[in-house]
Amino acid sequence: MMKEILIILFSSLGALFILVAAIGILRMPDFYLRQSVTVKAATMGAGFILIASAFYFYEFSTTTKALSVIFFLFVTAPVSGHMICRSAYFSGTPLWEDSVLDDLHGKFDAKNEILKSGLEEEIKEKDQ
Amino acid sequence: MSVEQYLTYIIMPILALSVLLVFIRFFKGPAVVDRVVALDLTISIGVAIIAVYSMIANNSAFLDDAMILALIAFLGTVAFAYYLAVRVKK
Numbered sequence: 001m002m003k004e005i006l007i008i009l010f011s012s013l014g015a016l017f018i019l020v021a022a023i024g025i026l027r028m029p030d031f032y033l034r035q036s037v038t039v040k041a042a043t044m045g046a047g048f049i050l051i052a053s054a055f056y057f058y059e060f061s062t063t064t065k066a067l068s069v070i071f072f073l074f075v076t077a078p079v080s081g082h083m084i085c086r087s088a089y090f091s092g093t094p095l096w097e098d099s100v101l102d103d104l105h106g107k108f109d110a111k112n113e114i115l116k117s118g119l120e121e122e123i124k125e126k127d128q
Numbered sequence: 129m130s131v132e133q134y135l136t137y138i139i140m141p142i143l144a145l146s147v148l149l150v151f152i153r154f155f156k157g158p159a160v161v162d163r164v165v166a167l168d169l170t171i172s173i174g175v176a177i178i179a180v181y182s183m184i185a186n187n188s189a190f191l192d193d194a195m196i197l198a199l200i201a202f203l204g205t206v207a208f209a210y211y212l213a214v215r216v217k218k
Contacts, residue, residue: 004131011135011180015142018173022146025153025169031162034153038165042172049139049176053183053191056131062188069175069195076198080168080205087213088161 007052014048017041030096031088039081043073135184143177164208171201 024037047070054066095102107116147170154166175194182190 007131007183008134011139011183014176015139018146018176019142021169022149022173025166026149031159031165034162035165038169038172042169046172046176046179049179050191050194053179053188056183057188059188062191065188065191065195066179069179069191069198072195072198073172073175076202077172080202080209083206083209084161084164084168084212087209087216088159091161091212091216093159093161 003055003058006055010048010052010055014045014052017045017048021045030099031093032085032095035081035085035088039077043077046070046073132184132186135180139180140177140184143173143180147173147177160208160212164205164212168201168205171197171204175201 018041021037021041024041025034028034028037050066050070054063057063089104090108104115107118108114109116150166150169150173154163154170157163157166175198178190178194178197182188182194
């Protein structure tokens with residue numbers, strides 16, 4: 001009985017997170033907001049559903065399998081999200097017009113592929 | 129209502145609806161990167177669907193497929209990001 005309750009709880013939570021991620025990717029106004037939805041909510045939802053499957057089979061071999069899939073998802077999702085966001089920003093994908101902050105504005109030289117930190121002058125002063 | 133019925137009649141339709149919503153973004157997506165992200169999210173939901181299906185079918189061998197699919201999603205996104213960056217450079 002306890003096992004069924006746990007399975008239903010975790011699979012419902014996971015499905016809810018995934019539904020929120022799908023609505024978010026459809027409704028968000030801007031590529032970067034959509035990207036954040038994908039990386040966080042969907043990975044969380046898939047993790048919850050895999051935990052539910054680990055409870056369902058309740059064997060050592062299956063639990064390690066499910067945990068390795070979760071570990072893999074949690075390690076790779078931020079890496080791929082960062083890479084696609086980086087190439088999107090450098091290829092000139094526009095931000096939402098109501099965005100407040102763009103930290104990289106004016107610091108990237110697209111012609112020569114140089115990314116400045118904005119602290120170059122301070123460092124020069126320190127060196128002298 | 130057993131667990132299998134709950135998974136079949138409530139969880140699976142929610143996941144199918146999510147895939148449908150993501151596919152709308154996949155067809156609309158103004159830039160290439162939007163489509164790449166939609167594809168990535170589709171595959172993440174695919175991993176969840178495989179896990180639910182392995183519970184419905186009571187067969188734990190399907191979880192191996194979920195692992196391979198997660199690997200392919202990562203490789204695909206990284207390759208897309210790399211080639212988009214190369215295209216910008218030219």
